Amino acid sequence: MVDIRSGADEVIPLAEVEDVELYHPKSWWTHYVFSQDAKIIAIQYSLTATAIGMVALVLSWLIRLQLGFPGTFNFIDADHYYQFITMHGMIMVIYLLTALFLGGFGNYLIPLMVGARDMVFPYANMLSYWLYLLAVLILAAGFFVPGGPTGAGWTLYPPQAVLSGTPGGQDWGILVMLSSLILFIIGFTMGGLNYVVTVLQGRARGMTLMRMPLTIWGIFTATVMALLAFPALFVACVMMLFDRLLGTSFFMPAIVEMGTQLKQGGGSPILFQHLFWFFGHPEVYIVALPAFGIVSDLISTHARKNIFGYRMMVWAIVIIGALSFVVWAHHMYVSGMNPNFGFFFATTTLIIAVPTAIKVYNWVLTLWRGDIHLTLPMLFALAFIVTFVNGGLTGLFLGNVVVDVPLSDTMFVVAHFHMVMGVAPIMVIFGAIYHWYPKVAGRMLNEAMGQIHFWVTFLGAYLIFFPMHYLGLLGIPRRYHELGETAFIPESAHTLNMFISVMALTVGAAQILFLFNLAWSLKRGRPSGGNPWRATTLEWQTPQTPPTHGNWGKELPVVYRWAYDYSVPGAAEDFIPQNQPGLGVPTREHAS
Amino acid sequence: MSVMLIFLAGIAAVIIWWLGQQRLTSRPWLEVGLVGQPGGAERSPIPPVKIGLYVFLAVVGALFSLFISAYMMRVGTPDWWSTPIPRLLWLNTGALIVSSVAMQWAKTEAQRGRGDPMRAALLAALVTAILFLIGQIFAWRELTQAGYVLADNPANSFFYVITGMHGLHILGGLIALGRTMTRSWNGPVTDRVRLNVSLCATYWHFMLIVWLILFALFAGWANDFADLCRQLLT
Numbered sequence: 001m002v003d004i005r006s007g008a009d010e011v012i013p014l015a016e017v018e019d020v021e022l023y024h025p026k027s028w029w030t031h032y033v034f035s036q037d038a039k040i041i042a043i044q045y046s047l048t049a050t051a052i053g054m055v056a057l058v059l060s061w062l063i064r065l066q067l068g069f070p071g072t073f074n075f076i077d078a079d080h081y082y083q084f085i086t087m088h089g090m091i092m093v094i095y096l097l098t099a100l101f102l103g104g105f106g107n108y109l110i111p112l113m114v115g116a117r118d119m120v121f122p123y124a125n126m127l128s129y130w131l132y133l134l135a136v137l138i139l140a141a142g143f144f145v146p147g148g149p150t151g152a153g154w155t156l157y158p159p160q161a162v163l164s165g166t167p168g169g170q171d172w173g174i175l176v177m178l179s180s181l182i183l184f185i186i187g188f189t190m191g192g193l194n195y196v197v198t199v200l201q202g203r204a205r206g207m208t209l210m211r212m213p214l215t216i217w218g219i220f221t222a223t224v225m226a227l228l229a230f231p232a233l234f235v236a237c238v239m240m241l242f243d244r245l246l247g248t249s250f251f252m253p254a255i256v257e258m259g260t261q262l263k264q265g266g267g268s269p270i271l272f273q274h275l276f277w278f279f280g281h282p283e284v285y286i287v288a289l290p291a292f293g294i295v296s297d298l299i300s301t302h303a304r305k306n307i308f309g310y311r312m313m314v315w316a317i318v319i320i321g322a323l324s325f326v327v328w329a330h331h332m333y334v335s336g337m338n339p340n341f342g343f344f345f346a347t348t349t350l351i352i353a354v355p356t357a358i359k360v361y362n363w364v365l366t367l368w369r370g371d372i373h374l375t376l377p378m379l380f381a382l383a384f385i386v387t388f389v390n391g392g393l394t395g396l397f398l399g400n401v402v403v404d405v406p407l408s409d410t411m412f413v414v415a416h417f418h419m420v421m422g423v424a425p426i427m428v429i430f431g432a433i434y435h436w437y438p439k440v441a442g443r444m445l446n447e448a449m450g451q452i453h454f455w456v457t458f459l460g461a462y463l464i465f466f467p468m469h470y471l472g473l474l475g476i477p478r479r480y481h482e483l484g485e486t487a488f489i490p491e492s493a494h495t496l497n498m499f500i501s502v503m504a505l506t507v508g509a510a511q512i513l514f515l516f517n518l519a520w521s522l523k524r525g526r527p528s529g530g531n532p533w534r535a536t537t538l539e540w541q542t543p544q545t546p547p548t549h550g551n552w553g554k555e556l557p558v559v560y561r562w563a564y565d566y567s568v569p570g571a572a573e574d575f576i577p578q579n580q581p582g583l584g585v586p587t588r589e590h591a592s
Numbered sequence: 593m594s595v596m597l598i599f600l601a602g603i604a605a606v607i608i609w610w611l612g613q614q615r616l617t618s619r620p621w622l623e624v625g626l627v628g629q630p631g632g633a634e635r636s637p638i639p640p641v642k643i644g645l646y647v648f649l650a651v652v653g654a655l656f657s658l659f660i661s662a663y664m665m666r667v668g669t670p671d672w673w674s675t676p677i678p679r680l681l682w683l684n685t686g687a688l689i690v691s692s693v694a695m696q697w698a699k700t701e702a703q704r705g706r707g708d709p710m711r712a713a714l715l716a717a718l719v720t721a722i723l724f725l726i727g728q729i730f731a732w733r734e735l736t737q738a739g740y741v742l743a744d745n746p747a748n749s750f751f752y753v754i755t756g757m758h759g760l761h762i763l764g765g766l767i768a769l770g771r772t773m774t775r776s777w778n779g780p781v782t783d784r785v786r787l788n789v790s791l792c793a794t795y796w797h798f799m800l801i802v803w804l805i806l807f808a809l810f811a812g813w814a815n816d817f818a819d820l821c822r823q824l825l826t
Contacts, residue, residue: 120640189651193644201640210620227647228603231655232596235662238753246742248749250666266671266746271662274593278658306621314616325600562620581625 022550023122034130036122037549041129042107043440048129049100050515052136056091057508059084068501070482078481079167082151085479087142089154090177093283094184095136097425101290102188102226103132105432106195106219108440112539113216115204115557115579117550119194128194131187139180147171153479155280158251158272162244164258174244178237185230185237195223204538206559210314211578213537213563214307217314218293221321222286228325229282236275243267273335277328284421285324289317291428292359295381297563298431299363301535302378303370304574306564309362316355323352333401334408342401349399353392360389371567371574375533376450380431383458384424391420394469409479412472415465423461430457430514437518438532442545443525449517453510460507467496534575537563541577594824595664599657603650645791649798652761656802659757660809663750675747677811678734684727685807691720692800695793702789705781710789714773717796721766728759751810758803765795 025031035041062084066076076084107125111118119125142149151167152160152174164170168177199212199220212220239250247263251272254265300307307313329337329345363385372378394416398404407413430453437445472478475488483489531540543553557579565576571583666672698713732752740748769792776785 121644189648193647193651196647197640197644200643201638206626208618208620209614210616210618224607227651228600228654231651232658234655235658238757239662242742242749242753248743248753249671249746250662250749263743266669268666268669271665274665275658275662278593278596310620311617318611322604326597558626560626561624564621 022117036126038107038111038119041125042104044129045099045103048133048136049096052091053096056088059088061505061508064501064504068498081481083149083167086151086153087149097287102223103191109215110195110198113213113537114202114207115538116198116202120197120202121194124190125194128187128191131183135180135184138176142173142176145172145176147173150174150177158269159255178241181237185234192223192227204557204559211559211562214296214313215293217317218289221317222289225282225321226286229279232275233279236272273332277331281328282324285320287425291425294432295384295428298377298381298435299366300564301533302375303367303372304566305366305370306566308365312358313362316358319355330399333404346399346401377431377435379454380427384427387419388424391424409477410472411468411476411478414478415468415472419465438528439539440546441522443521444528445521446517449513453514456510457507460503463503464500467500536565536575536577538578541579593661596657596661659754666746672747673745675740675751678731680727680731684724687720687724688800688803691717692796695796699790699793702781702786707781718769725759725762762799
């Protein structure tokens with residue numbers, strides 16, 4: 001049945017595979033700045049994403065200050081408010097989540113987890129980061145150009161995005177945003193090619209696809225999706241740039257603006273929405289799939305139990321990836337479309353719930369009778385599961401056309417997507433950082449600070465977004481700068497808004513503690529050793545911690561087993577590393 | 593978005609075919625030891641750059657499919673007047689075909705290890721591809737002088753944007769070809785040169801196919817297809 005070429009205890013001679021040529025840095029600059037080492041690039045990606053993410057965090061504070069205490073902060077007028085929500089959304093979705101999961105975790109983990117020395121195209125990988133940095137800088141420059149950044153909403157819907165009534169529409173804002181996105185996409189394509197080809201061609205001997213950790217499956221599938229979905233955003237951005245700069249009418253219908261008829265006309269705003277959401281929906285899963293994969297590994301490691309239903313987990317990842325390309329128009333129920341389309345897209349949307357639910361069941365069944373260690377990564381993984389289930393359930397509401405139409409423009413949608421796409425992936429990011437920081441830094445993150453960070457973030461996020469669902473059901477509209485005196489909005493809604501704002505400030509402050517912990521533990525953290533979590537996957541089996549350039553010393557690892565051999569009966573320890581042939585003593589000493 | 597969905601279906605077919613060979617139904621928890629083909633060749637023998645190029649071509653294919661999708665959705669609106677096809681485009685198409693043939697010739701010569709004919713063929717491909725680009729610019733000038741400017745009409749806008757995007761991709765290919773040529777100009781035909789030439793050839797053929805599809809689109813031959821798609825969807 002199975003082609004197993006050697007007995008379990010036989011040690012196989014190492015590496016017949018030829019080594020890749022490694023680029024060896026010659027100076028400090030090529031070592032730390034213009035580095036071609038995926039690990040350094042990963043850290044560069046992560047730091048840049050965190051830095052711009054902090055900007056988005058501050059913006060969310062400002063948004064909440066305005067919503068909780070309208071009229072108190074004079075500098076947040078309507079224009080500024082729209083600029084803040086636009087930049088907050090765009091930064092969080094693209095420049096933070098996408099960049100951190102794929103550029104950060106992808107770069108760090110892919111070569112280490114598949115047993116490669118580095119990415120297959122290190123030079124393109126370096127270019128990818130520098131283009132990303134350039135994109136971030138251009139985006140941030142939006143705050144300083146005449147007219148400020150664009151206030152079109154993160155979806156940048158035309159025609160309003162390029163009209164003078166929208167902040168940045170006829171100024172620089174929208175141009176800055178579009179050019180930054182175009183650069184991001186070009187940069188991402190360079191990185192994405194690397195991630196895909198490294199998984200395909202860089203795997204160590206014995207690392208079949210079905211032995212890859214689910215983290216790699218998630219990142220791999222998400223990258224394939226991103227490579228196919230980002231071109232849609234690229235096309236939309238290019239065409240909108242032409243509309244804005246050169247007066248074409250791809251998206252611009254006939255418009256009378258301030259009493260004057262614009263030259264443009266006949267264009268289709270719906271066309272933009274199709275292109276945008278053809279990217280935008282897969283984007284949700286581009287963020288979610290790496291999170292799914294990482295959380296599977298965290299749960300398995302910290303519950304000392306093999307992942308339940310590995311094969312089904314892999315299939316579910318692939319099926320979710322495929323389905324996410326045929327659901328995009330569920331973001332357009334209120335844009336007006338053929339009812340048959342609505343029916344089709346509602347059906348495909350609800351079908352995605354099936355593989356997703358399979359994954360949730362499998363996580364829970366992995367925990368069932370496991371030896372659960374409530375470490376920080378595990379806490380965050382558990383928080384992810386409940387948050388994702390919560391966000392997913394409201395997704396079932398919004399996936400149906402008739403329910404979506406009345407709820408679409410309310411805070412309910414804001415609460416839904418922040419739960420499912422904001423809080424849930426961020427929980428995984430935190431869990432993953434607490435899990436892999438010892439490998440990156442050689443030291444553990446401080447536990448006490450981590451506990452405070454976890455409980456404030458987790459409970460706080462619920463206190464922010466649970467009441468927001470209720471506000472949405474009351475009919476409180478989203479995107480409004482100020483609610484004013486409206487008959488259907490009770491006084492209690494304002495009080496609730498104030499409460500949410502206070503919570504948002506608190507949760508934001510907890511993130512500063514987290515950043516402090518990252519810096520503090522770098523020097524003062526407890527030394528972790530090479531494999532503090534006693535995990536099986538290859539990145540914990542490197543000869544040095546942190547891994548040096550080339551990852552593996554002289555010989556590449558050989559993989560003898562899948563990634564989830566925890567608590568195997570008869571084994572010497574409760575975990576068997578992937579590169580260990582038999583049940584007994586490891587073949588290689590774990591230097592710390 | 594029908595064109596993009598058709599393209600994605602093609603990609604999906606390739607992915608399913610590939611996944612079908614990856615023993616997705618195996619039970620990894622039971623398989624301890626070195627699994628797989630003899631020699632531990634879990635990876636395919638194709639060099640990584642080649643796979644990288646294929647993946648890149650999938651991205652480029654998605655890009656043009658999306659442009660064509662957008663074209664298809666915009667075509668036929670009341671403000672649409674088709675842009676006439678300048679005669680010059682036929683000549684340009686010819687140049688691009690010759691360029692592609694020359695690349696194929698270079699590839700064959702490289703595989704036989706004959707340096708001089710290979711370099712001649714590469715040069716021919718380079719020159720004809722540059723001719724194509726110059727021809728495209730002249731075609732643009734011809735159109736603008738005839739009054740078909742970018743912003744007047746969506747048909748013109750699409751024509752300039754899509755041909756421009758295609759031209760940029762040819763330009764990128766020329767840079768890659770230039771690097772291949774400088775590397776192979778004086779030395780023997782090494783495996784590295786052989787690989788680079790074959791990569792260039794693949795890219796050239798792909799961009800030729802893209803151009804032929806675009807040409808058919810602009811010439812209106814694709815309209816019948818568009819009508820068919822619209823009938824299917826409405």
